[in-house]
Amino acid sequence: MYEKFFAEKELIPEGNLIEMKYEDFIRDPFAHLQKIYQTFNLSGFNENVENFNAYLYSQQNFQTNIHTLSDDLRQEIASRWRFTIEQWGYSYKIISFRKINKTILVLNY
Numbered sequence: 001m002y003e004k005f006f007a008e009k010e011l012i013p014e015g016n017l018i019e020m021k022y023e024d025f026i027r028d029p030f031a032h033l034q035k036i037y038q039t040f041n042l043s044g045f046n047e048n049v050e051n052f053n054a055y056l057y058s059q060q061n062f063q064t065n066i067h068t069l070s071d072d073l074r075q076e077i078a079s080r081w082r083f084t085i086e087q088w089g090y091s092y093k094i095i096s097f098r099k100i101n102k103t104i105l106v107l108n109y
Contacts (some may be wrong), residue, residue: 002084015039021088026064029056 009017018039025032033052037045069077085091 002087006087015041 018036020032020035030052034045036042
């Protein structure tokens with residue numbers, strides 16, 4: 001499915017698709033939200049700036065989860081999703097914790 005998406009995404013008319021990395025969005029959510037509104041020519045952004053800012057302020061202490069993966073699960077993810085991970089410019093960085101005998105898969109851009 002993703003092979004077809006990557007092969008044909010250039011056929012999607014401008015203004016009908018926006019791609020952004022999660023880490024970019026969380027680094028500056030307000031700017032990326034504004035970009036979404038502009039790309040899709042959505043109305044109401046300026047009228048809701050106060051609401052957006054209030055929500056973003058309420059989320060300022062949110063921390064994402066950290067998941068540990070077994071070596072078997074890491075290998076399964078690599079074999080099934082390698083194509084999309086590479087297409088989006090990520091790479092694998094494996095960090096092993098011997099004390100807890102777990103492996104963390106970190107996708108870096």
